Amino acid sequence: MELVKNAGIWIVASHFNGQFTDVTYELIGKASELGKAHNETVTAVVIGSDLKAEALYHYGADQVIYAADPIFADFDSNSYAIELEKMMREYKPLAVVFGADDFGRDIAPRLATKLETGLSADCIDLEIKEENGKKLLIQKKPYLNGGIIVDIVCDKRNPQLATVRPGMLMCPTPDEKQSGEVIKWQCSPKAAELLTRIEAVMQKNNLSKDIQKSEIIIAGGRGFKKKEDFEKLYVLADLLGGVVGATRPLVTEGWIDESFQIGQSGKVVSPKLYIGLGISGAAQHCCGVKNTQLFIAVNSDANAPIFQYADYGYVGDCKSFLDELISCLK
């Protein structure tokens, strides 16, 4: 099969332990939507070793291209970027999009530098706009703790590069009927191109993923004075089928694992329901809570900033309120 040249949206797949990440699927979903509207093909590109690349067809990729080599078994941004550059120079796609994850954060800047093209990182959405005969990738990027969303474009050079945060886009439902032949990319990477070596991996329990996927989040902050009071949040979470999250001070305290920290230096979550108890509502925390349908806040201080984000608020003691809430639900 011949790949299209000088066009198309490319998604660079990220993977860990032989599995593609969810953001890869999310990006393919978004790219197919844009591709249909603007007549662009969607190519998923995989660099790695021992991966089932054909699975990416199920999520809507028009083409899957795979550079397989044992040298690519472990992630290394330099060797991956070198291979990608070769592909880019050959096919010159319109846009290349990565997840804002371990892969994209490190490879995309290298690739942008090699190709001397523009890159915007950590976008939350993408659009295409046609202007003067050029299809522009509109890269929606939050700025200043999410207080503003800036549209970034790269109007003079191609490919247009972006990374998009995991969990921001809809994940398409896989359809096994959509399939195709994986295009093998001939490559011969050299061991000398590997600049970093992963010596050991300590994987956290997979729960860290769950907070980003959870539709119901019960979050606690420093309003809780004792660990055992905070831990009652788990009772509420169980009653509602949700997950407990926290502000940074509680993570620092060691009350909860950092994979449950919500905010700028933690996870960005977009649950349907968020309830924050004893949380002041610092921008660094609240910028991590997106697109809620229902946002509830309980704080003893009527002027706490968290109330600005809330649909419903109650001024009171979080510990006794939580007890009351649990007994109402039981």
Added chain:
Amino acid sequence: MKIVVLVKQVPDLSGDIKIDPKTKNLDRRDSSVVINPYDLQALTLALQLKQQFNAETCAISMGPQKAEMALYECLAMGIDEAVLISDRAFVGSDTLATTLIIAQAIRKKIPDVTMILCGKHAVDAETGIVGPGVAERMGLPCVSNVCECPEIKNGKARVRRQSDTGYQTVSCALPAVFTIAETSSEPNYIHMNNIKKASNAHIETMTLASLQLERSKVGIEGSPTVVGSLNLVEMNKETVMLTGDQKEAACRIAALLQKTAKGV
């Protein structure tokens, strides 16, 4: 051993931030500037390495003249030397142009650099591109999200980094670029004698001319990305404050929770 720390001065976002709805820019009337918090972590590690290995440390910042203040702060923390990269021609540089400028400054100033440290991202723009971009320009390895002081032996470094799924131990040859996430190290307090030294120190300024860069490669001209429209994220939520006693309020919230939880 020679360590370069890249430092950016950013608006202080730890308080309440206000955005001017007209200019859609940060309302700077009551906002101050600080060293990017992750750069502080990088400075802290640099100072640890200075103690451990007697390393020479140099802080480099690109920005307006007033970014000098951030560099004086670095000197007062114990960093040995500071360089400001500042030129009208650099205004409007995006990350591609910025990495070109910074990499050139490092090559000129400290050609035999051992390690380049910077924050994992700056909290204003949150791109995280500069570290890996500088590494690419200089042909160096880069490890991002490093969360402990690097172990150094025989020209190699071993670092622990936060990954998407946990932690990793990664090794690479030096020189290398490391971007620093949160570490458990407390930032260095400023010592009186360092303040004295800092206030007498000379901060070198590097310009387009001294860096011998092409005008067309920097600033707006050298920057492929363009900032289009800015949209304020409206925070005009109608908050319903529940009054009445706690039991009543809790039961109303319980009902709301149940309703939403069912819809999930």
